[in-house]
Amino acid sequence: xxxxxxxxxxxxxxxxxxxxxxxxxxxxxxxxxxxxxxxxxxxxxxxxxxxxxxxxxxxxxxxxxxxxxxxxxxxxxxxxxxxxxxxxxxxxxxxxxxxxxxxxxxxxxxxxxxxxxxxxxxxxxxxxxxxxxxxxxxxxxxxxxxxxxxxxxxxxxxxxxxxxxxxxxxxxxxxxxxxxxxxxxxxxxxxxxxxxxxxxxxxxxxxxxxxxxxxxxxxxxxxxxxxxxxxxxxxxxxxxxxxxxxxxxxxxxxxxxxxxxxxxxxxxxxxxxxxxxxxxxxxxxxxxxxxxxxxxxxxxxxxxxxxxxxxxxxxxxxxxxxxxxxxxxxxxxxxxxxxxxxxxxxxxxxxxxxxxxxxxxxxxxxxxxxxxxxxxxxxxxxxxxxxxxxxxxxxxxxxxxxxxxxxxxxxxxxxxxxxxxxxxxxxxxxxxxxxxxxxxxxxxxxxxxxxxxxxxxxxxxxxxxxxxxxxxxxxxxxxxxxxxxxxxxxxxxxxxxxxxxxxxxxxxxxxxxxxxxxxxxxxxxxxxxxxxxxxxxxxxxxxxxxxxxxxxxxxxxxxxxxxxxxxxxxxxxxxxxxxxxxxxxxxxxxxxxxxxxxxxxxxxxxxxxxxxxxxxxxxxxxxxxxxxxxxxxxxxxxxxxxxxxxxxxxxxxxxxxxxxxxxxxxxxxxxxxxxxxxxxxxxxxxxxxxxxxxxxxxxxxxxxxxxxxxxxxxxxxxxxxxxxxxxxxxxxxxxxxxxxxxxxxxxxxxxxxxxxxxxxxxxxxxxxxxxxxxxxxxxxx
Numbered sequence: 001x002x003x004x005x006x007x008x009x010x011x012x013x014x015x016x017x018x019x020x021x022x023x024x025x026x027x028x029x030x031x032x033x034x035x036x037x038x039x040x041x042x043x044x045x046x047x048x049x050x051x052x053x054x055x056x057x058x059x060x061x062x063x064x065x066x067x068x069x070x071x072x073x074x075x076x077x078x079x080x081x082x083x084x085x086x087x088x089x090x091x092x093x094x095x096x097x098x099x100x101x102x103x104x105x106x107x108x109x110x111x112x113x114x115x116x117x118x119x120x121x122x123x124x125x126x127x128x129x130x131x132x133x134x135x136x137x138x139x140x141x142x143x144x145x146x147x148x149x150x151x152x153x154x155x156x157x158x159x160x161x162x163x164x165x166x167x168x169x170x171x172x173x174x175x176x177x178x179x180x181x182x183x184x185x186x187x188x189x190x191x192x193x194x195x196x197x198x199x200x201x202x203x204x205x206x207x208x209x210x211x212x213x214x215x216x217x218x219x220x221x222x223x224x225x226x227x228x229x230x231x232x233x234x235x236x237x238x239x240x241x242x243x244x245x246x247x248x249x250x251x252x253x254x255x256x257x258x259x260x261x262x263x264x265x266x267x268x269x270x271x272x273x274x275x276x277x278x279x280x281x282x283x284x285x286x287x288x289x290x291x292x293x294x295x296x297x298x299x300x301x302x303x304x305x306x307x308x309x310x311x312x313x314x315x316x317x318x319x320x321x322x323x324x325x326x327x328x329x330x331x332x333x334x335x336x337x338x339x340x341x342x343x344x345x346x347x348x349x350x351x352x353x354x355x356x357x358x359x360x361x362x363x364x365x366x367x368x369x370x371x372x373x374x375x376x377x378x379x380x381x382x383x384x385x386x387x388x389x390x391x392x393x394x395x396x397x398x399x400x401x402x403x404x405x406x407x408x409x410x411x412x413x414x415x416x417x418x419x420x421x422x423x424x425x426x427x428x429x430x431x432x433x434x435x436x437x438x439x440x441x442x443x444x445x446x447x448x449x450x451x452x453x454x455x456x457x458x459x460x461x462x463x464x465x466x467x468x469x470x471x472x473x474x475x476x477x478x479x480x481x482x483x484x485x486x487x488x489x490x491x492x493x494x495x496x497x498x499x500x501x502x503x504x505x506x507x508x509x510x511x512x513x514x515x516x517x518x519x520x521x522x523x524x525x526x527x528x529x530x531x532x533x534x535x536x537x538x539x540x541x542x543x544x545x546x547x548x549x550x551x552x553x554x555x556x557x558x559x560x561x562x563x564x565x566x567x568x569x570x571x572x573x574x575x576x577x578x579x580x581x582x583x584x585x586x587x588x589x590x591x592x593x594x595x596x597x598x599x600x601x602x603x604x605x606x607x608x609x610x611x612x613x614x615x616x617x618x619x620x621x622x623x624x625x626x627x628x629x630x631x632x633x634x635x636x637x638x639x640x641x642x643x644x645x646x647x648x649x650x651x652x653x654x655x656x657x658x659x660x661x662x663x664x665x666x667x668x669x670x671x672x673x674x675x676x677x678x679x680x681x682x683x684x685x686x687x688x689x690x691x692x693x694x695x696x697x698x699x700x701x702x703x704x705x706x707x708x709x710x711x712x713x714x715x716x717x718x719x720x721x722x723x724x725x726x727x728x729x730x731x732x733x734x735x736x737x738x739x740x741x742x743x744x745x746x747x748x749x750x751x752x753x754x755x756x757x758x759x760x761x762x763x764x765x766x767x768x769x770x771x772x773x774x775x776x777x778x779x780x781x
Contacts, residue, residue, distance in 0.1 A: 010118075181347060184210055237351075313698070402427045629680075
C-alpha cells in the first residue's frame, strides 16, 4: 500500500529510453520473454499476445506483477493504440490511477499511447502492481488495454527526458557523422543533429531494442548526411537488416551511376547482399535468408580506390572509384531507381573515414540479434505426406496413397521407415509433379544410404527431370538434385548408415532449383521439362537406378517452400541412432585444436560437456565461437569457465539451438585443458542423438594477431537411466572418483540433483550414493 508521502506520475515516452531507466524490467508476454526472478507475472481473462506485449481485450481482464525483492518504486509501461480503452492500476490492492489509453497522440509513433506510470515512495517491501481492463470505451471506440512491461527500482526518480544510450565501442566515435538506433524515433544520436525524416516506416522489435520496418512499396527514411565523394573521400556505412523479400535497397545516395549503396542485387555473381562499386560494378553476392538479421557494412576509400563489403563475418573487396551521387542519403530505398526494401533495418551508422576490419568486427559483436522465429509451413499446400509408419498411406488428407513393391518396414528417422534393397524395391505415388501440373513444388525426405548410389525420389523420363538422388555427374559423387537438360545440382558427401535431411525446391516461373542437404544449400538456374505423370520413391523410373537404404518422412508440396520453412521441417525430426551403436571416440592421436567432447546421459539428466583445447602453444587473447546442437535432444542452460580460463572474461548467448561464446583474457591462456563447459538438460527420448558442432571459430593472440585453431565436433546420445547410473560426467567410461565427487556435491545441493546418481534407489542423491560410486571406481566391495 502506498505510504502517505508516495507519488504517482504518468510520464511520456518509453521508460527504457529514459536517462535513468528502471533497474529491472519484466515484459508482459511471458511466453515470448521469461520474466526475471525479481517478478512473478500472472494474468486472467481473454489475453491477446504479440511479442513482448499483451492486450487485455475484455472488461475484467487483468495482469499483475508481484515483486520478488523489496523495493520502493514500481511501474508499468503502456503502449496503447487506436483500439485502446480505459485502464485501472492498483498497487497492493489499492487503486492508484485510472485513465484512457487510447493511442491518439500524434507525437508518438503511429499515434500510440506510449506512457510510463511510476508509483514511487512505497514502503520498502514486496509489492503487487495490477492493471485491469475497465470495459470503458475510449473516444476512439476501443476498450483494449495494451501493456508492454512492468518494472521496479530502488528509490530514485525516473527522469522523463530520453537520452541516447549507445554502448561505448572501440571505434573512433569522433568520426561518427550519424547514428540512428531507431528506438522509437529517427533522431541522430551522434551529437551532430543529423536528424532524419521518416516517410511511412513503422517501429518494431529490432536487432537491438527497436528497429524500423519498411513495407517494400513506398516507405523510406531520408537523412541529410551527404556521403558524396567530394564531401567524404573516405566513409563507412553500417546497418543491421532483416529482409522479408529477396530484393531492395538498405542504404543509398545513388543517382544512377552505381554510387555508394548497400542493397540486395542480382547484377553480381548472383542474387544477394551487395555493395555498388561505381560504373555498373556490384561487389559481393552473399545469399539472403529471409527473416534473419544480417550485419552489413560498406567501406569506401576514394583515395585508395577500394570498396570493401562486410556481410556478417564474410569480407568482399575490389577496386572501385565512385562518382558523384545525391547530396542526401536514403535508408530503405534507392533514390534513383526507387527499389524499396521490404523488411527491418536497425542500428544505422555513418562514419567519415574508412574503418578497419577489427573496428568493423567490434561493431558487429556489439549487437546480438534475436534468432528468427520458425515459420510454419503452409500445410494446406501439402499434396502428399508419407510418414511410412507401417503403411504407405498418404496422411495429407488427399488420398494419394502409394503402392509398395518389395520395400520393408524398419526403425526410421521418426517412428518407422521403408528399407529398399537396391535391387528392385520401390514405392509408387500417383502424384503428378510435372511442371505443367505444379509450376512450383517442393519434395522432402529423410534418407539413410547403405551404398553410395541410387535414387530417393523421381519422376524422370530421361531428361533430368525433378529428382533427388546420389549422383556422380556433378562435382563428385554425392546427394544431388536434377536441374533439367543434363544438369546436376550439388554433390554433398554421402555417409552410409547416417540419416540425412533432403529437400528440393523447383520454381519453374523463376527457373530456379534449390537443394537442401541437412543445413547446406545449393541453388542454380534450371528449367525443367516434362517427366512421368507419377512419382517413384526408391528408384528412378527411367534408368531403374534403385536406392539401397532407408527412406522416411516423404512430403510433396505444390509451392516453393522458403529456407525458413525448410529449416522448420528439418528441425521437426530428432533422428534416432543408426543400428550400429555410437560409442565414445577417443581423442585422435596428434589432434591439436579445440574439441567439443562427446557424451551420453539419460533423459531428465543434466550434463556438463567440455570444450577441450589440446596442443596449442600460442598465447590466446580471445576466442569467438558458435556451437550448434539439436534442441529437441538437449536444452542448453549455461556456459561456465574451464580450467584454462578461470581468470578470463566469458560472455555467451543461448538462442534456440545455437550458442555464441566470447572469451577474452588480457594476459592470455594456453596449454591443454578445458576452455569452457556447456551445461545442458537432456530432453530427448532414449535412443535419440545430436551432433555437437563447432560451426565457427576465430581466435587472436594476446598481441591481437589472428591465427587458426582446428576444431573437432562431438556427439551426444540419450541412453537409458540404467546405462547412465553413477556416470555424472556422461563420458560412457568406468565410474571414477570425479563421479563420486559430483554425487557428494549433489547431496548437499551445491549442484542440481541428477537421479542418475541415485545408486541405492531411495529417490534422492545422498552421501551414501557417493560412497557406492567411489567403491565401484576402486573395484572394492
